[in-house]
Amino acid sequence: MSSVEHIKEGRSRPSFPWALSSLIGQGTPGAGSPAILALLMLPGLIIVAAFFIIPMALVAMRVADGPDGLATYFVILTHDRYLASLIQTLVMSGGVTVTALVLCGICGLFLVRNRFAGRNVITALLTLPLSFPGTVVGFMVIMLAGRQGVIGSVTDALWGEKIVFAYEITGLFVGYLYFSIPRVILAVMASAEKLDPQLEEAARSLGAPTWRVVRDVILPGLMPGLVSSGAICFATAMGAFGTAFTLATDIDVLPMVIYTEFTRNANIAVAAALSIALGAMTWAVLAAVRVFVGNGATSGTGGGA
Amino acid sequence: MRFKQLVMGAAFAVAAAQPAFAEDVAICYNCPPEWADWGGQLKNIARDLKIDVPQDNKNSGQTLSQLLAEKDNPVADVAYYGVSFGIKAKEEGVVADYKPANFDKIPDGLKDPEGAWFAIHSGTIGLFVNTEALGGAPVPQSWSDLLKPEYKGMVGYLDPSSAFVGYAGAVAINRAMGGSLDDFTPGIEFFKKLKENDPIVPKQTAYARVLSGEIPILIDYDFNAYRAKYKDEANVAFVIPTEGTVAVPYVMSLVKNGPHAENGKKVLDYVMSDAGQAHWANAFLRPVIASAMSPEASEKFLPAAEYERSQPVDYAKMAEVQAGFGERYLSEVR
Amino acid sequence: MRRDWKFYAQLGLTIVLCLFIVVPVVMSALAGVTVNVFKGLSSGLTLRWVFEVWDLYAQSILLSLGIAMACLVVTLLAGVPLAYVLVRRPSRMMRLFEELLTLPVAIPGLALALALLITYGGVSGYRSSWLFILTGHVLFTLPFMVRSVAAVMAAMDMKMLEEGAASLGAGFWRRFFGVIVPNAKPGILAGALMVVTLSIGEFNLTWMLHTPLTKTLPVGLADAYASMRLEIGSAYTLIFFVLIMPLLIAMQALADRGKRASRRIDTAEDTL
Numbered sequence: 012m013s014s015v016e017h018i019k020e021g022r023s024r025p026s027f028p029w030a031l032s033s034l035i036g037q038g039t040p041g042a043g044s045p046a047i048l049a050l051l052m053l054p055g056l057i058i059v060a061a062f063f064i065i066p067m068a069l070v071a072m073r074v075a076d077g078p079d080g081l082a083t084y085f086v087i088l089t090h091d092r093y094l095a096s097l098i099q100t101l102v103m104s105g106g107v108t109v110t111a112l113v114l115c116g117i118c119g120l121f122l123v124r125n126r127f128a129g130r131n132v133i134t135a136l137l138t139l140p141l142s143f144p145g146t147v148v149g150f151m152v153i154m155l156a157g158r159q160g161v162i163g164s165v166t167d168a169l170w171g172e173k174i175v176f177a178y179e180i181t182g183l184f185v186g187y188l189y190f191s192i193p194r195v196i197l198a199v200m201a202s203a204e205k206l207d208p209q210l211e212e213a214a215r216s217l218g219a220p221t222w223r224v225v226r227d228v229i230l231p232g233l234m235p236g237l238v239s240s241g242a243i244c245f246a247t248a249m250g251a252f253g254t255a256f257t258l259a260t261d262i263d264v265l266p267m268v269i270y271t272e273f274t275r276n277a278n279i280a281v282a283a284a285l286s287i288a289l290g291a292m293t294w295a296v297l298a299a300v301r302v303f304v305g306n307g308a309t310s311g312t313g314g315g316a
Numbered sequence: 317m318r319f320k321q322l323v324m325g326a327a328f329a330v331a332a333a334q335p336a337f338a339e340d341v342a343i344c345y346n347c348p349p350e351w352a353d354w355g356g357q358l359k360n361i362a363r364d365l366k367i368d369v370p371q372d373n374k375n376s377g378q379t380l381s382q383l384l385a386e387k388d389n390p391v392a393d394v395a396y397y398g399v400s401f402g403i404k405a406k407e408e409g410v411v412a413d414y415k416p417a418n419f420d421k422i423p424d425g426l427k428d429p430e431g432a433w434f435a436i437h438s439g440t441i442g443l444f445v446n447t448e449a450l451g452g453a454p455v456p457q458s459w460s461d462l463l464k465p466e467y468k469g470m471v472g473y474l475d476p477s478s479a480f481v482g483y484a485g486a487v488a489i490n491r492a493m494g495g496s497l498d499d500f501t502p503g504i505e506f507f508k509k510l511k512e513n514d515p516i517v518p519k520q521t522a523y524a525r526v527l528s529g530e531i532p533i534l535i536d537y538d539f540n541a542y543r544a545k546y547k548d549e550a551n552v553a554f555v556i557p558t559e560g561t562v563a564v565p566y567v568m569s570l571v572k573n574g575p576h577a578e579n580g581k582k583v584l585d586y587v588m589s590d591a592g593q594a595h596w597a598n599a600f601l602r603p604v605i606a607s608a609m610s611p612e613a614s615e616k617f618l619p620a621a622e623y624e625r626s627q628p629v630d631y632a633k634m635a636e637v638q639a640g641f642g643e644r645y646l647s648e649v650r
Numbered sequence: 651m652r653r654d655w656k657f658y659a660q661l662g663l664t665i666v667l668c669l670f671i672v673v674p675v676v677m678s679a680l681a682g683v684t685v686n687v688f689k690g691l692s693s694g695l696t697l698r699w700v701f702e703v704w705d706l707y708a709q710s711i712l713l714s715l716g717i718a719m720a721c722l723v724v725t726l727l728a729g730v731p732l733a734y735v736l737v738r739r740p741s742r743m744m745r746l747f748e749e750l751l752t753l754p755v756a757i758p759g760l761a762l763a764l765a766l767l768i769t770y771g772g773v774s775g776y777r778s779s780w781l782f783i784l785t786g787h788v789l790f791t792l793p794f795m796v797r798s799v800a801a802v803m804a805a806m807d808m809k810m811l812e813e814g815a816a817s818l819g820a821g822f823w824r825r826f827f828g829v830i831v832p833n834a835k836p837g838i839l840a841g842a843l844m845v846v847t848l849s850i851g852e853f854n855l856t857w858m859l860h861t862p863l864t865k866t867l868p869v870g871l872a873d874a875y876a877s878m879r880l881e882i883g884s885a886y887t888l889i890f891f892v893l894i895m896p897l898l899i900a901m902q903a904l905a906d907r908g909k910r911a912s913r914r915i916d917t918a919e920d921t922l
Contacts, residue, residue, distance in 0.1 A: 144851045
């Protein structure tokens with residue numbers, strides 16, 4: 012979209028209402044008058060303004076309504092429980108992102124570079140959970156690692172001890188990984204397709220060992236894809252609610268804390284403050300990545316978890 | 317052309333998806349089908365009153381919070397929750413006074429004199445055990461048994477900071493360990509020790525998870541255990557722990573300014589009527605109208621000697637100290 | 651092509667990941683049709699749980715479908731024209747607006763729901779209706795429709811098409827509906843599939859916004875996992891899979907067709 016901007020039209024138009032032209036930009040015959048364009052934009056504009064901008068502004072103001080007043084904005088830093096939850100969420104999201112990047116980096120590259128029977132099937136299967144709500148992901152973890160889970164049965168048969176970790180932090184981690192892998196692998200594969208194998212051939216023919224080829228040729232080539240999908244992975248993990256809710260673990264990730272504050276004692280001011288903090292952090296990460304990698308990178312494959 | 321078809325299709329789907337607005341509706345907060353056989357009671361209400369009450373899985377704490385959050389524009393018509401939450405709801409002014417059928421027959425301690433809340437049935441807290449899922453370990457007989465390593469990962473209890481059954485369980489354990497409503501330290505200590513045994517702490521009814529073996533031992537009411545044993549024919553045992561326990565009532569209220577208040581009143585009248593109370597009796601609860609208890613049902617309970625270990629509790633005091641306990645639990649048991 | 655140990659190691663890792671994703675799906679599908687999950691497959695297969703799920707949750711499933719369709723209609727009506735304006739008349743204000751449009755995707759669903767509740771929780775007719783849920787869904791899916799359509803529109807030479815049609819005497823609306831929209835069809839279709847899939851699977855927002863009368867499929871699912879038998883939860887999950895599978899396959903097929911088409915164009919250019 013930004014590429015279109017550089018096309019500058021030299022022709023000027025007869026005078027129009029100043030506000031409309033400056034809002035909508037210069038145009039050419041054939042593009043419709045500003046009035047029509049404003050009409051086209053109207054539904055979208057109303058939706059965003061009435062249901063997003065105004066409500067978010069109200070949330071920001073509601074924070075100050077609480078008993079602590081303006082100090083509530085910083086409640087995430089001042090209260091131990093919230094700070095601990097924030098750190099837990101950051102660590103969990105970071106850990107999942109790094110793990111997903113490493114695993115999908117290897118597998119994505121592998122899938123793009125090699126043809127073998129069933130390759131397309133594997134790719135399709137790996138992207139299955141893209142549309143799962145977080146609650147289904149939680150259920151999948153229970154299927155894998157719950158008391159009646161497959162992992163428990165296998166370890167029971169092999170070593171006589173049932174390993175059950177669905178309801179601990181490991182289970183939550185596995186759940187987060189479950190919805191992160193599809194997102195990251197698609198981006199990695201798209202990036203990997205653009206890599207030029209000739210560069211690697213050149214490096215190898217110059218005598219570089221594999222690890223150097225990976226470090227100096229492959230990784231830099233994949234970097235934009237890795238960084239942008241990593242950011243999406245991180246953002247999704249930060250805001251993930253359904254998975255933690257279903258697993259009913261003791262781990263208090265930030266979205267769960269927000270939920271408990273809102274539903275336990277209608278503590279709206281604190282819930283609002285925490286929501287704003289979480290939203291701001293997530294947006295900041297995505298914005299930083301966009302600056303780093305360029306627009307269009309964070310188009311994402313959507314879906315919360 | 318395709319666009320028009322899309323719109324038509326969408327409109328049709330939307331129309332088909334409309335909930336049955338033609339029928340009468342009443343919204344209940346906390347009417348879980350798998351708890352106290354609310355499923356059966358809701359079906360009775362639909363059949364006898366022609367009022368559709370959708371099932372709802374909130375717990376008592378979530379119910380009260382939602383009522384508070386919706387104070388200015390209530391969504392619910394009636395609420396069902398543990399007695400201490402009913403008392404709180406009256407204090408917060410989110411419920412209306414209403415005296416349903418048989419109100420006079422309710423014993424004094426089990427109702428608000430003006431009708432802000434009234435008990436409909438009660439149960440006794442104990443251990444709801446899936447004997448097949450214990451992996452060979454013996455059925456636990458006391459609270460202290462739950463701390464033993466052979467039950468690691470097998471014990472579940474509902475969140476004491478939001479579910480009434482969780483709170484009631486905590487009160488029972490606290491008293492069994494030597495504490496009182498003024499001092500929850502023994503109870504908190506117990507939960508801290510239990511934490512080391514990998515407990516599962518759901519927020520909403522986990523009846524089905526006990527049956528499936530996901531949670532072999534759940535701190536829950538006798539009526540849920542009896543239901544599993546006699547209605548669902550599962551291999552289940554109910555144990556009243558040796559150190560003692562409590563019996564607590566569940567109450568209902570009419571929500572103030574509910575959208576379908578008239579239907580709400582009819583529902584409340586029904587659950588308090590002889591027919592409604594008999595349903596609770598058959599679901600192994602102790603109906604608040606004692607005469608509704610049938611001999612066949614009472615035969616299925618554990619013998620009275622066991623129930624002697626269950627002692628009453630000052631419910632008003634329970635309500636007073638609940639918030640403080642919740643805070644302590646959330647900050648100390650981590 | 652050398653197939654050394656590195657190949658097999660990577661293949662192994664890929665297969666493990668694949669199993670990780672697929673095994674629970676298959677297990678839950680099976681559990682949904684097993685008589686007694688605790689006893690296992692030996693207890694037999696049955697459709698009883700699926701019927702019980704329908705008994706308990708038919709309304710939620712139908713509501714989800716209805717909301718997804720309504721969401722599609724709204725995002726089409728709002729998103730396609732928006733994409734047109736964004737591509738045709740780019741400016742700084744447009745970019746800012748696009749940023750705002752996409753923000754609901756970055757901000758966690760809980761926060762969005764909280765915002766809606768605080769602002770419109772008092773409008774009782776609206777708040778208790780499915781329209782409230784629809785609002786949340788539209789906020790979340792609109793950016794995807796806009797992006798998808800805008801991407802296709804940016805790739806095609808709209809200026810030339812419009813000028814051509816204008817020179818033949820077509821007015822704006824005729825040009826828009828007769829030329830622009832048909833040419834943007836692949837983007838519209840991809841966006842439509844995305845919107846419907848996202849709407850059916852939306853949970854975070856809907857959980858906060860729902861009332862017992864406006865439960866959607868994922869909300870019912872969470873209910874079932876928490877309080878129902880494993881078999882019922884599994885059967886419900888099975889129904890969800892059955893609904894979502896065709897959509898995913900259609901999206902994949904569309905993407906493949908797009909890739910093949912662009913490859914054909916590349917090779918065609920080569921031969922020229």
